Amino acid sequence: MSPALQYGTTAKILHWTTVGLLVIQYPLGWLMPDIHGGMQPGVGMTFHISIGLVILAVFAVRLSWRLTHPVVPESSLPAWQRLTSELTHWMLYVMVLLTTITGWLFASFRGWSASFFYLFPFPMLASGNAQVIKSIDGLHQAAEWILLGLISLHVAAALIHFFYYRDRIMARMLTVSRR
Numbered sequence: 001m002s003p004a005l006q007y008g009t010t011a012k013i014l015h016w017t018t019v020g021l022l023v024i025q026y027p028l029g030w031l032m033p034d035i036h037g038g039m040q041p042g043v044g045m046t047f048h049i050s051i052g053l054v055i056l057a058v059f060a061v062r063l064s065w066r067l068t069h070p071v072v073p074e075s076s077l078p079a080w081q082r083l084t085s086e087l088t089h090w091m092l093y094v095m096v097l098l099t100t101i102t103g104w105l106f107a108s109f110r111g112w113s114a115s116f117f118y119l120f121p122f123p124m125l126a127s128g129n130a131q132v133i134k135s136i137d138g139l140h141q142a143a144e145w146i147l148l149g150l151i152s153l154h155v156a157a158a159l160i161h162f163f164y165y166r167d168r169i170m171a172r173m174l175t176v177s178r179r
Helices: 009-031 043-068 079-109 130-165
Strands: none
Touching: 009 043, 009 130, 043 079, 079 130
């Protein structure tokens, strides 16, 4: 398949769905009480884990879509901007994957029995090894902050293009395609 010049409707829906889920996920994760040994997931943690699984599912579809429906980098951009844009996007994908997987591993290695929005249980590993749990928690927290930093960089670059360069780069993700 030859690369398109614009992001299609599916790519835009997947992008903005991910944005919406992350806007919910970050505050939910930060507002939950600290987790201590022997605790079972409450409502906040159950929703946090469930939303994380939705993010992972949307991410898998989005990554598959991007690989099968590539979009040509904007030709009007200088080479360094095209390169950093592409690199930032792939780093965002890696960090979304790493953040969701370390979150699942953290919950899983605690030996929790968790469910997807209280509808059905989802597979969990069991460990109970405090050192492993602490390490995975550290990885999850680091991944959250790195992901937030990349998101901030991505948003800042988009706003610079919109307000400073006024080059319609953001229109590739904002406008509705008419075919």
